Amino acid sequence: xxxxxxxxxxxxxxxxxxxxxxxxxxxxxxxxxxxxxxxxxxxxxxxxxxxxxxxxxxxxxxxxxxxxxxxxxxxxxxxxxxxxxxxxxxxxxxxxxxxxxxxxxxxxxxxxxxxxxxxxxxxxxxxxxxxxxxxxxxxxxxxxxxxxxxxxxxxxxxxxxxxxxxxxxxxxxxxxxxxxxxxxxxxxxxxxxxxxxxxxxxxxxxxxxxxxxxxxxxxxxxxxxxxxxxxxxxxxxxxxxxxxxxxxxxxxxxxxxxxxxxxxxxxxxxxxxxxxxxxxxxxxxxxxxxxxxxxxxxxxxxxxxxxxxxxxxxxxxxxxxxxxxxxxxxxxxxxxxxx
Numbered sequence: 001x002x003x004x005x006x007x008x009x010x011x012x013x014x015x016x017x018x019x020x021x022x023x024x025x026x027x028x029x030x031x032x033x034x035x036x037x038x039x040x041x042x043x044x045x046x047x048x049x050x051x052x053x054x055x056x057x058x059x060x061x062x063x064x065x066x067x068x069x070x071x072x073x074x075x076x077x078x079x080x081x082x083x084x085x086x087x088x089x090x091x092x093x094x095x096x097x098x099x100x101x102x103x104x105x106x107x108x109x110x111x112x113x114x115x116x117x118x119x120x121x122x123x124x125x126x127x128x129x130x131x132x133x134x135x136x137x138x139x140x141x142x143x144x145x146x147x148x149x150x151x152x153x154x155x156x157x158x159x160x161x162x163x164x165x166x167x168x169x170x171x172x173x174x175x176x177x178x179x180x181x182x183x184x185x186x187x188x189x190x191x192x193x194x195x196x197x198x199x200x201x202x203x204x205x206x207x208x209x210x211x212x213x214x215x216x217x218x219x220x221x222x223x224x225x226x227x228x229x230x231x232x233x234x235x236x237x238x239x240x241x242x243x244x245x246x247x248x249x250x251x252x253x254x255x256x257x258x259x260x261x262x263x264x265x266x267x268x269x270x271x272x273x274x275x276x277x278x279x280x281x282x283x284x285x286x287x288x289x290x291x292x293x294x295x296x297x298x299x300x301x302x303x304x305x306x307x308x309x310x311x312x313x314x315x316x317x318x319x320x321x322x323x324x325x326x327x328x329x330x331x332x333x334x335x336x337x338x339x
Contacts, residue, residue, distance in 0.1 A: 055091025057082075059113070060098060062105075069106035069279045070272070071099055076113045084167045085123035089142060092171075096148050103338065106286065107278045108152065109271050110175060111159035116183070118158070121166025124193075139198040142167060146174040146199050151294075153287045155278055159271040160184045161264065165223070170197060173204040176290065178257065179271040180226040183264040186257065187223035209257055230261035282320040283338040288312070 061072040073095050075082040082088070099105050112118050127135065149156060149171070158164075158172035160180035165187050172178050172186075180186070188197045188205065196202060197218060206214035209232050216222070224232070262270045278286060288311040296304035315321055319339040327334035 055087050057088035058091030058095050060095050070275045071105050071108050073110045074113045078114045081117045081120035083120050083123035085126040106283050107275045108156045116162035118160045118164040119168025121168050142199045150174040157271045159267050161267050170199040170201045177259045179260045179267045180258045181264040181267040182226045184226035185223050186229050189221035192221045226261040229257040232256040282336050285315050288314050
């Protein structure tokens with residue numbers, strides 16, 4: 001089901017009118033949502049954005065043939081290392097909404113146009129000008145925006161070169177895959193500012209690396225390099241792998257905070273390679289696989305298997321499935337249309 005940032009209304013509350021500077025900020029209603037195995041449900045939420053309707057901080061780039069179907073979201077705020085302020089937040093909302101509505105999009109890459117930085121987190125200079133009520137609206141809006149990113153019907157890949165801190169790492173955690181360069185610096189330093197990660201970091205990080213490791217990183221605010229992020233597994237969930245040759249069980253750890261760590265400057269190349277691989281697969285199958293995985297992990301096994309069956313039924317009668325069978329029989333590359 002298509003999820004979109006529909007603008008339900010524009011209004012300024014009496015309280016914010018007294019506290020805000022004229023023509024600098026307004027309150028806009030955007031939907032929030034929760035997931036169940038069947039539907040997305042919307043709720044209204046006020047969130048701070050600027051009055052203007054375009055953003056200079058976020059650019060959307062649709063690649064052309066042979067990479068048609070791959071879209072890039074580029075962060076462009078060099079003066080503050082891509083710090084997330086009102087303008088960038090609005091740009092992210094609008095861009096993610098455009099991708100969700102674009103049925104030709106098959107995979108999205110989030111990357112930076114600023115050398116040696118992915119995203120340094122919140123714009124703290126702008127944050128200092130906000131009163132507590134405004135901060136609350138802004139952070140809640142940011143949390144919803146990253147949840148929207150996580151729920152995009154197409155796979156998302158974070159391309160991390162340099163710093164991904166605070167809200168920048170939380171944005172990367174909201175993506176399906178993360179590719180970083182060796183010089184990447186990742187961390188959630190919020191406790192050093194007497195706050196906590198507020199855009200999903202306390203929930204998504206432990207789901208990736210385990211509770212104990214997530215607590216250590218958040219409690220201390222420690223920054224880690226790309227290689228450490230790659231090797232950081234879910235130590236709280238040990239996997240036992242049976243080796244039939246030697247008849248013993250060995251301990252293996254789940255994948256780390258990032259999927260791949262490559263030489264500095266090559267994260268985009270690796271991410272594009274993965275995006276191209278995804279782009280060649282059946283679009284409906286990819287979307288159903290993402291839904292089955294994301295929603296299935298939040299429910300019991302029996303319900304998850306029912307969900308998988310439901311998702312499989314969505315691909316059963318598609319033209320793409322028949323094209324895949326025909327291409328296999330004819331030993332040629334399939335030509336999927338998303339139908």
